[in-house]
Amino acid sequence: MIVTGASTGIGFDLTRTLCEKGYVVWACVRKPESLSRxxxxxxxxxxxxxxxxxxxxDIERALITVQAEMNPNRELILINNAGIASGGPIEGLQMEEWRKVFDVNLFGMVEMTKTFLPLIRETRGRVxxxxxxxxxxxxxFMGPYTTSKFAxxxxxxxxxxEVSSLGVRVSLIEAGPIRTEIWSKSVDKTDRIMEQCPLELRKVYGGMMxxxxxxxxxxxxxAVPVDVATKAIMHAIESHLPKVNYLVGKRIKLQAxxxxFMSTRMIDRVIRKSLRFHRS
Structure with missing residues (x-):
């Protein structure tokens, strides 16, 4: 198993669970000391x-490591978990912030998958x-994050x-609120972004923010405990017929x-009401 973003939250809990079940795990983290325990x-x-x-x-070096240590007779599974969240009014967000979120949430996922896909194909593994x-x-006000998740x-x-006919199974975990550190990190990051916005934008968007x-x-x-997400991922790993999409979290299936059955205008009205938007 290859798990990215394994130092905290879902990645950490999944890594621990996999190890407890006897799997060999390549846990990918920016700071190795985070997994010392x-x-x-x-x-x-x-x-x-x-x-x-x-x-x-880093990704190419990881490929060399996994190639040298993996069992070619067992399916290789890649869990693309690394992700970050931040928000703010689109008018006030720097392009650097958009690129940072997309680099981690999307392009990092794409490059990891592209790099390891030959091994995954050979072992008829999973992503x-x-x-x-x-x-x-x-x-x-969560433009970079939500846009990256649509992507x-x-x-x-x-x-x-592309790969289903090649014996490679691919699943998507669509998580609602999960009890991890991403919430506090997101709030702190968004607060810093708003502090850096011009006074005019803070006046315009401050109340809604x-x-x-x-x-x-x-x-x-x-938010539901992190092990709820881990259980869904374990099903995607171990099931002979893994789901294409896993909706995870409190009332998430109902919301989906x-x-x-809701039109775009209906969804807009619900969101506008929640933010107390009023037409001028």
């Missing part, structure tokens, strides 16, 4: 690789991408349709079904 317990099956998914050299329910409905869904669909902040904190409180 797991290495103590699983030294015989945990391989820690220092890797930044935005760094081509599991960690997406989000935000890849189905675009939230305001992740499209990339996963394209990949699945405050409501978004409250909504994010509320969602964090209602409701979206099918």
């Amino acid at each position: 797991l290495l103590i317990d699983f030294e015989d099956r945990l391989r820690v690789i220092q890797l930044d998914v935005t760094n081509t050299h 599991i991408n960690i997406g989000s329910i935000s890849g189905r409905v675009a939230a305001p 992740v869904k499209a990339f996963t669909d394209s990949l699945r349709r 405050s409501l978004i902040r409250e909504g994010v904190l509320q969602a964090a409180q209602e 079904n409701m979206l099918k």
Whole structure:
């Protein structure tokens, strides 16, 4: 198993679960010391690789390591989990922020998949991408994150349709609020972005951003434990017939079904009401 973004949240819990089940795991992290506590317990099956998914050299070095250590008679499974979140008004977001989010959430995923796909094909393995329910409905003031997650869904669909006839299974985990560190990191990052915005933009968007902040904190409180996501990923790993899409989280399946019957204008009205938008 190759797991990116294994240092915290879903990636860490999944890595620990895989090791407990006896799998050999190549855990990819930017800071190897973040997994020192797991290495103590699983030294015989945990391989820690220092890797930044935005760094081509790191990815190529990881390929060499996995090639040398893998069992060619067992399917190789790649779990693309690394991701970041940030937000703010589109008018106030620097292009650098958009590129940073896309580099991690999308282009890093694409390059990891492209690099390891020959080995995955040879072993008739699997690719599991960690997406989000935000890849189905675009939230305001989370433009870079939601746009990247829409792209992740499209990339996963394209990949699945290309390689399914080759014996490679591809699944997408569409997660709702999961109890991980991404929430506090996202709020802190968005706060910094707003602080750097010109005073005029803070006046225009500040009230709505405050409501978004409250909504994010509320969602964090209602988030399901991380092991809920891990169980879904384990099914995608171990099932003879893994699902194409896994909707994970509290009321996420209900929300996804409701979206099918709502027009775009209806969705806009619901979101506008939640932000107390009023027509002038």
